[in-house]
Amino acid sequence: MNIPQRAGLANFPPYRQGKAPKGIDGLQAFKLSANENPYPPLPAVLAAVTAAVSSINFYPEMAAEDLTLAVAGRWGVSPDNVAFGAGSVEVAAQIIHAVTNPGDCVMFAWRSFEAYPLLATAAGATPQPIPLAADGGHDLAAMAAAVTPRTRAIFICNPNNPTGTVVGAAEVETFLRAVPTDVVVVLDEAYVHFNRDPGTAVGIEMFRKYPNVVVLHTFSKAYGLAGLRLGYAIGAPGLVTNLRKVAVPFGVTALAQQAGLASLEAEDELQARIDLLVAERRRLYAALLAAGLPVLPSEANFLWLNTGEHTAALAALFEENALSVRAFADEGIRITVGTPEANNRVLDVARQAAGLLAPLP
Numbered sequence: 001m002n003i004p005q006r007a008g009l010a011n012f013p014p015y016r017q018g019k020a021p022k023g024i025d026g027l028q029a030f031k032l033s034a035n036e037n038p039y040p041p042l043p044a045v046l047a048a049v050t051a052a053v054s055s056i057n058f059y060p061e062m063a064a065e066d067l068t069l070a071v072a073g074r075w076g077v078s079p080d081n082v083a084f085g086a087g088s089v090e091v092a093a094q095i096i097h098a099v100t101n102p103g104d105c106v107m108f109a110w111r112s113f114e115a116y117p118l119l120a121t122a123a124g125a126t127p128q129p130i131p132l133a134a135d136g137g138h139d140l141a142a143m144a145a146a147v148t149p150r151t152r153a154i155f156i157c158n159p160n161n162p163t164g165t166v167v168g169a170a171e172v173e174t175f176l177r178a179v180p181t182d183v184v185v186v187l188d189e190a191y192v193h194f195n196r197d198p199g200t201a202v203g204i205e206m207f208r209k210y211p212n213v214v215v216l217h218t219f220s221k222a223y224g225l226a227g228l229r230l231g232y233a234i235g236a237p238g239l240v241t242n243l244r245k246v247a248v249p250f251g252v253t254a255l256a257q258q259a260g261l262a263s264l265e266a267e268d269e270l271q272a273r274i275d276l277l278v279a280e281r282r283r284l285y286a287a288l289l290a291a292g293l294p295v296l297p298s299e300a301n302f303l304w305l306n307t308g309e310h311t312a313a314l315a316a317l318f319e320e321n322a323l324s325v326r327a328f329a330d331e332g333i334r335i336t337v338g339t340p341e342a343n344n345r346v347l348d349v350a351r352q353a354a355g356l357l358a359p360l361p
């Protein structure tokens with residue numbers, strides 16, 4: 001069979017999902033490779049999903065009216081500012097499809113969320129990666145300087161996946177003043193709920209001041225709904241209209257819509273879990289640092305180890321201890337903050353691992 005395929009797909013890597021942990025006798029396995037929430041859904045969320053299950057013979061309501069009103073109300077914006085997708089990754093794809101013509105550029109820092117270059121390429125656009133600064137944060141000055149007339153969208157991941165760094169409000173404002181106002185600047189805030197840095201850029205505030213800003217939020221991380229696929233953009237009405245046009249029809253299920261509504265009503269309860277994860281992140285960071293590991297400060301629900309050439313050896317050690325982490329060959333390891341039990345195991349392994357690493361400079 002020789003079916004003609006789109007040029008370039010042979011060299012196009014598929015999205016790499018966070019691995020499941022290896023089963024090891026006598027050890028509870030923990031998945032720390034996908035920045036998921038380790039806690040089960042809240043009872044009210046489960047009840048809402050269960051109630052919606054009996055209607056799955058019907059298509060979902062594509063306009064997601066109730067959820068649109070709830071999200072618009074949550075942020076004090078108009079319903080015309082809100083577009084949904086099957087996870088914020090689908091909304092990111094919608095943005096690229098809506099604003100690029102073939103060959104236009106989509107800029108992002110690198111390394112950042114692995115889907116950005118894949119979504120750009122899949123849409124027929126050209127990825128425009130700009131190296132992170134030495135501290136693992138965005139180099140916004142280099143990004144501003146690299147904008148060309150072909151650059152149509154810029155993703156700023158705040159906090160950045162996988163380094164956990166944040167961009168400051170003043171830096172982002174300087175950046176937004178330097179970038180042409182017809183370029184869409186996406187503030188991807190998938191991990192915003194874990195961010196405790198008072199100086200950070202806040203997407204919704206930037207959107208209120210700069211209409212070319214689009215804020216991307218997800219229910220997958222802090223809200224713990226990764227398996228249901230629900231995310232949204234807040235942006236200018238003209239863009240939002242087009243996001244809805246390029247969305248996959250019926251991509252957001254009724255179950256996801258009900259779970260999203262119930263989650264917004266249970267924000268206080270969710271906050272307690274988020275606070276727990278932030279406290280665990282701080283404990284893990286301090287202990288990893290004390291163990292001599294090259295860990296970066298993080299404002300997300302994960303930590304980045306700059307393990308360089310030792311990455312494979314260290315990743316193997318985690319795997320042998322029934323922990324799956326995200327390893328980027330010869331660069332580093334991203335570890336999702338889990339339950340206290342999972343984090344204690346991370347620390348046990350880290351203490352063993354410290355001997356594998358060359359002494360820190």
Ligand SMILES: Cc1ncc(COP(=O)(O)O)c(C=O)c1O
Pocket residue numbers: 034035086087088089090113157161188190217218219220226229230231
């Ligand atoms: C920075 C960032 N943005 C977006 C997403 C997509 O999340 P989802 O599609 O589950 O909403 C992720 C997932 O890991 C992410 O790390």
